[in-house]
Amino acid sequence: MSDAHDLQRFSVDPERGFLPAKDPARLLPSEFSAWEEIAADLPKLLATRRLKLTLDRLPILDPSPLEGAERERAMLLLSFFGHGYAWENWREAINERIPAGVAVPWYQVSQALGRPPVLSYASYALNNWRRLDPTRPIELGNLALLQNFLGGLDEEWFVAVHVAIEAAAATALAAIWRAQAAIASDDSNALESDLRTIAVALDAMYRILRRLPENCDPYIYYHRVRPYIHGFTEHPVVYEGVDAYRGQPRAFFGETGAQSTIVPALDAALGVEHSSDDLRIYLTRMRDYMPIGHRAFLGAVETRPSIRRYVLNSSASSARLREAYDDCLQLVRDFRAKHLEYAAAYIQKQSQSGAYNSTTYGTGGTPFMKYLKKHRDETARHAIGTSQTIDSPDGLPNDEPRLPLKVPRDSVPSGARVTPAPESPGSRSAGDRRWCSRSGRASASRRRPRRRSR
Numbered sequence: 001m002s003d004a005h006d007l008q009r010f011s012v013d014p015e016r017g018f019l020p021a022k023d024p025a026r027l028l029p030s031e032f033s034a035w036e037e038i039a040a041d042l043p044k045l046l047a048t049r050r051l052k053l054t055l056d057r058l059p060i061l062d063p064s065p066l067e068g069a070e071r072e073r074a075m076l077l078l079s080f081f082g083h084g085y086a087w088e089n090w091r092e093a094i095n096e097r098i099p100a101g102v103a104v105p106w107y108q109v110s111q112a113l114g115r116p117p118v119l120s121y122a123s124y125a126l127n128n129w130r131r132l133d134p135t136r137p138i139e140l141g142n143l144a145l146l147q148n149f150l151g152g153l154d155e156e157w158f159v160a161v162h163v164a165i166e167a168a169a170a171t172a173l174a175a176i177w178r179a180q181a182a183i184a185s186d187d188s189n190a191l192e193s194d195l196r197t198i199a200v201a202l203d204a205m206y207r208i209l210r211r212l213p214e215n216c217d218p219y220i221y222y223h224r225v226r227p228y229i230h231g232f233t234e235h236p237v238v239y240e241g242v243d244a245y246r247g248q249p250r251a252f253f254g255e256t257g258a259q260s261t262i263v264p265a266l267d268a269a270l271g272v273e274h275s276s277d278d279l280r281i282y283l284t285r286m287r288d289y290m291p292i293g294h295r296a297f298l299g300a301v302e303t304r305p306s307i308r309r310y311v312l313n314s315s316a317s318s319a320r321l322r323e324a325y326d327d328c329l330q331l332v333r334d335f336r337a338k339h340l341e342y343a344a345a346y347i348q349k350q351s352q353s354g355a356y357n358s359t360t361y362g363t364g365g366t367p368f369m370k371y372l373k374k375h376r377d378e379t380a381r382h383a384i385g386t387s388q389t390i391d392s393p394d395g396l397p398n399d400e401p402r403l404p405l406k407v408p409r410d411s412v413p414s415g416a417r418v419t420p421a422p423e424s425p426g427s428r429s430a431g432d433r434r435w436c437s438r439s440g441r442a443s444a445s446r447r448r449p450r451r452r453s454r
């Protein structure tokens with residue numbers, strides 16, 4: 001079976017990675033024109049605070065004929081409606097009920113997709129773009145969003161940066177898969193080449209991340225973009241008309257880049273383990289918010305041969321192989337370091353406005369500064385070094401805490417409130433909780449990405 005075929009089984013496209021293989025659907029069939037009309041007006045309805053009134057009158061449409069890209073579009077529209085409804089007056093309060101015209105089809109579509117009925121990264125970023133020039137690549141300068149909350153340059157750019165990073169990561173995902181096959185056939189030259197490809201992709205991802213401040217201002221992000229992507233962990237909402245929920249409020253996490261499968265896949269491929277903390281528990285929970293295929297890809301990468309162990313143990317482990325591995329680690333560390341800077345500038349350093357937009361907790365509910373920093377440092381600590389003597393099985397210093405990568409599903413901190421998982425095919429038993437509040441081988445070349453000044 002070819003690598004490309006292998007990847008496609010997980011809805012991973014060899015050229016586009018976790019982005020859909022075809023550009024996202026832009027319009028639903030005419031039976032859904034009521035949704036499309038509201039979606040087109042959503043920024044205006046939010047600006048005038050008329051969205052709630054409008055959605056309260058929305059009839060319940062049956063989304064069951066929709067499949068594939070159209071089903072994803074339905075999920076996208078309903079997620080924007082649900083969050084717009086809940087957070088329309090975010091400075092004062094959350095609407096703790098979602099009307100049946102939104103809630104019922106939202107629940108149905110979410111179950112078909114195997115994700116919870118909440119705005120997740122898959123809808124906010126992966127399926128929310130179009131190319132202005134369809135003959136040009138998926139890259140900054142050629143991307144426009146299909147759906148906005150308020151709209152404007154900062155919101156456009158914030159999401160476009162995520163999409164462009166996803167596109168740049170595609171070659172790394174394909175190289176991860178090949179690298180693990182190279183280990184199985186004990187081909188250290190191929191492994192080294194694949195690690196170099198991963199490094200080139202990581203370098204491209206970093207360069208895109210670094211461009212975020214060009215058009216996304218921290219103040220605007222905090223006040224105009226972030227409020228609508230919060231979830232419902234702190235303030236569970238009732239999904240009216242959804243029989244399965246029996247009128248009980250549901251708490252789901254909000255949208256976050258932590259629901260992207262790229263960094264977890266890199267951690268898994270490079271054997272980067274994080275000792276137990278709130279963010280690690282949270283990251284494991286985020287898998288339930290990823291598309292089913294991407295979750296399965298992550299699981300497969302975790303069970304395939306370990307790149308780290310091979311580099312540590314192989315007699316063929318030349319200085320070049322170690323250097324190639326360490327380059328990748330360094331680049332993941334750099335990505336986390338830049339991301340940490342953004343978390344500080346775009347959230348922590350903002351002066352808190354209202355009770356529903358915390359500067360201390362992430363939309364995922366983690367006290368993020370401490371943990372994002374720890375994850376950055378833990379990444380760096382996995383460096384092997386070209387002359388290091390390996391005296392422990394995982395190559396970490398012997399005093400390093402060794403905890404399993406997988407977090408037990410029930411390892412929720414005491415006092416946490418747990419609600420049932422999305423009842424979806426292929427979804428594991430998971431609950432959301434409120435324990436805090438955020439509110440080609442690209443070039444098969446052996447070229448190393450140029451070192452940046454940091």
Ligand code: HEM
Pocket residue numbers: 161162165209212221256257258259260263264283336339342343346347361362363364365366367368372375376438
């Ligand atoms: C203004 C820009 C950004 C801010 C303020 C931000 C904020 C955060 C916060 C607060 C968390 C902690 C989890 C939570 O409690 O929500 C987080 C996690 C994460 N975000 Fe972002 N983020 C930004 C941009 C991005 C981008 C462009 C990506 C790229 C895909 C990304 C990927 C991630 C990942 C992978 C994690 C998990 C952290 C880890 O694995 O160490 N974020 N983000």
